[in-house]
Amino acid sequence: MSSPAFALGQVLRGRLSSYTLSKKVKEGIWFAKNHANELVVVKSDNGQSRVENERDVLQRFQSRSSYIRPLIDEIQDPPEPTAIVLRHLESDLLQASVQNRLHREEIKYVSRRVLESLDVLHQDGYVHTDVKPSNILVNYGEDQGVMRFSDVQLGDFGDSYPQDSRWAKSGTQVGAPIWSSPEVLMETPWTTATDIWSFGTLLISLIYGGDFNLFRPKTSRYGDEDYAVEIVKQQFRYFGPFPLTIREIVSEETLTSILYLMHMIPPESMTPFSTVTEHEVSQEDKQFILKIMQMDWRDRPTARLLLQDDWFQKE
Structure with missing residues (x-):
C-alpha cells in the first residue's frame, strides 16, 4: 500500500515547527517555509526506507561535522509518509x-x-x-x-x-x-x-x-x-x-x-x-x-x- 502524497500548500507539523509546502522539486522532495518564513527542504519516504535511514545516519554524525547537511526536524503530523526536514542550500x-x-x-x-x-x-x-x-x-x-x-x-x-x-x-x-x-x-x-x-x-x-x-x-x-x-x-x-x-x-x-x-x-x-x-x-x-x-x-x-x-x- 503506497503512502499518501503531499500537496502544494499543505502544512506539515514537526517536533520544532510547522512547514508549509511551497514547491515540489521532484518526487519525494519539496521546498517549504517554516513558521519564521525560512526556506527548508522536506524529504518524504518513497517506500524504500531511505528517508528513515538518512534520518538515523544524520542523527549519528551531523554533530561531528559542519560539512554534513543537517537534519533540522522530523514531521509528526501527518505520520505517513515518513518525512524529514533538512537545511536548504542555494x-x-x-x-x-x-x-x-x-x-x-x-x-x-x-x-x-x-x-x-x-x-x-x-x-x-x-x-x-x-x-x-x-x-x-x-x-x-x-x-x-x-x-x-x-x-x-x-x-x-x-x-x-x-x-x-x-x-x-x-x-x-x-x-x-x-x-x-x-x-x-x-x-x-x-x-x-x-x-x-x-x-x-x-x-x-x-x-x-x-x-x-x-x-x-x-x-x-x-x-x-x-x-x-x-x-x-x-x-x-x-x-x-x-x-x-x-x-x-x-x-x-x-x-x-x-x-x-x-x-x-x-x-x-x-x-x-x-x-x-x-x-x-x-x-x-x-x-x-x-x-x-x-x-x-x-x-x-x-x-x-x-x-x-x-x-x-x-x-
Whole structure:
C-alpha cells in the first residue's frame, strides 16, 4: 500500500515547527517555509526506507561535522509518509561547475570539506556510497571575487551504510554508476574506500569543469545492459591494469571478468591518466589524483591521509 502524497500548500507539523509546502522539486522532495518564513527542504519516504535511514545516519554524525547537511526536524503530523526536514542550500557543485568552472582555490576549498565529512563517516566504518557533484551542496558568499562559496556540505545519506552491513558485504550496487568505484560496478564487497574513488572522480570533474565525467561511456546509455561494463572499461583504460593482488579479494567469477577485460583492452589500447598533458591537468593535481584512483581498493589512501597530503599546502 503506497503512502499518501503531499500537496502544494499543505502544512506539515514537526517536533520544532510547522512547514508549509511551497514547491515540489521532484518526487519525494519539496521546498517549504517554516513558521519564521525560512526556506527548508522536506524529504518524504518513497517506500524504500531511505528517508528513515538518512534520518538515523544524520542523527549519528551531523554533530561531528559542519560539512554534513543537517537534519533540522522530523514531521509528526501527518505520520505517513515518513518525512524529514533538512537545511536548504542555494545550489550544488554540478550547477556551480556548469555555470562557471571552479578555480584552483575553490576546488581545494571544496575538496577539503568533502574529505572532512567523509573522514567522520569512515571513522565509524560508514560509507556514503553516492559522492557526486549534485550531492555536494553550497551557499554562495556575498563577495564572490576570490571564493564563491560560503558553505559546502555533503548531502543525501539515504544509501549510507556500514561497511560490515549486508549491502556492503554482498556487493549491492549503490550510487550513480559513473561516479562509482570498480568494486561497486563489479558487484563485489565494498568499503569506505569506494567513497575515495568517487571523490577522485568528483575532483577530476571539477578540474575539467561543466558536466564532465571521465568515465561516461561513449557507446552506451544509462539503463543499457552493458552500461556498468562500459564504465569499468573506461576506468581500466585510464587507471588500469588491475594489480595481481586483486586475486586475493575477488571471486573466481569476477577474476574471470577482469581477465577478459584485460584481454579486450591490450596495453596498446590504454590511455593512462598519467600521460594527460599539463595543459589539461597540472602536474600536482595529476599526482594527487593518481594516488587516489587505485583499481585495488586496498591501495587507496584514506580520507584522513588525503587531508594531510602536500596537495592542500601548495597553491
